[in-house]
Amino acid sequence: MMRWIGCVMIGGGCLGLGCWYREQFRLRLKALRTLQELLEIMMSEVRYSKATLPECCMKLSRRLEEPYKQALTKVFEEMGRNEGEGFGTIFQKHMKECLERLPLKAEEKNLFLQFAGGFGFEEARMQLSSMEQLKERLDALTKRLESEVAEKSRMAMGLGIMSGLLLVIILL
Numbered sequence: 001m002m003r004w005i006g007c008v009m010i011g012g013g014c015l016g017l018g019c020w021y022r023e024q025f026r027l028r029l030k031a032l033r034t035l036q037e038l039l040e041i042m043m044s045e046v047r048y049s050k051a052t053l054p055e056c057c058m059k060l061s062r063r064l065e066e067p068y069k070q071a072l073t074k075v076f077e078e079m080g081r082n083e084g085e086g087f088g089t090i091f092q093k094h095m096k097e098c099l100e101r102l103p104l105k106a107e108e109k110n111l112f113l114q115f116a117g118g119f120g121f122e123e124a125r126m127q128l129s130s131m132e133q134l135k136e137r138l139d140a141l142t143k144r145l146e147s148e149v150a151e152k153s154r155m156a157m158g159l160g161i162m163s164g165l166l167l168v169i170i171l172l
Helices: 002-048 053-063 068-081 087-100 106-117 124-171
Strands: none
Touching (some): 087 106, 106 124
16 A cells, blocks of 8 residues: 555656646746847837837836846836946846846846847947847747747656656556
8 A cells, every 4th residue: 555655656746847847948938938028018118119228127117027027127226326337237237136036048048138238328229229139039049949848848748757657667
């Protein structure tokens, strides 16, 4: 009886681990899509509302949920204090803290943070150009990741189930 209970617990644990990995893949894709949305909204605010980048951050903080909301609010507040740092530096600092909590790879985080590094005293047209380039790169990355997520999710679940079965067979 104890063996069967142990086998069920091991099988359930392995299945749970497979589910956890599958969810991590999905959360990564969701985080990338949110970054795309953030960028698209920022581009439309600069393009149509003629808003400055700090103003865009404030408007975005009202629309998005945590952890983005807090980071964007901090960017707006720190730019309002006008302590001599540029938008790019402040944006990178606060968004880096925000992105640390997300299941993104380092290259994806760096890709998103790099675009703000070039913002100094650029005009709106140059800012839009920089954002459009990042949007294209994020779109390509998201498309590639969408196909990988489906494949890797199936693999994670399969490996979880198979490893559970293997351990159960070994124990019996």
